Amino acid sequence: MIDQKIKFKRVMLIDDDTIDLYIASRIITNNNFAEKIDKYTSAIKALLFLQENQDNYALLPEVIFVDIYMPLMTGFEFMVEYDKLSSDFKKLCKVYIISSSIDENDIKRANEDCNVIAFQVKTITKEFLNSIL
Template sequence: MIEALVPKFETVMIIDDNIIDLYIASRMITQNNFGKKVLLYTSPEEAIKYLQDNQDNIAELPQVLFVDIYMPLMSGFEFLEVYDKLSPVLKKYCKAYVISSTIDNQDISRSNSNSNVVSFHVKPITKEFLDRIS
């Protein structure tokens, strides 16, 4: 009997203003059994609201969060500043990764030095990158 593959994570959140990048990332996540449920946000403000509304409900929170840097109205860095003010329980449960097409070394360094960011990765999300996340 062949067992169905169990996704690595229950819920993954992607925050990116580019709908094509959102689509590619979500397909990569589902096709590689990385996440069972994928929350897609083109607005960092809406993503923060979701996290704030659910910070006391672990079952609704994503275990992995991918955030782009360059977005209108609220950048990924501004998102991370607000994210930093969320509950310590949420921040321990949700692992944040910065995903960007930037080649600016200052952006990469700023991402990697943020205490809430596990690591920086250049777009697009790849199977190899997902395989390294535990």
């Protein structure tokens, strides 16, 4: 019965800050938002997983939360590579930029990306999760 309350089978969290990753995963779990949470501290590793499995929908997330400022590959660089994934996968997956940045340029850039549903200032909240259909 508890499965009926869970919104999504899988979500992916990408954030180099392990504390933010932990807090977001706890909020997602406590609000029955997802059955499975794939956590990545590296956007490169998350991207590799998506590239290797883009045709295996059972392994892929329905929602991705990605931070902007990370070493080696930023959230914006991740989104450039994400755009190259299969269009079928991208139709099934919703991407949200999650950041502590309140820089208007970051918000504008995120909102202009056709693959980004919305920009959310950290941290993820129950209200924010409830707004995602």
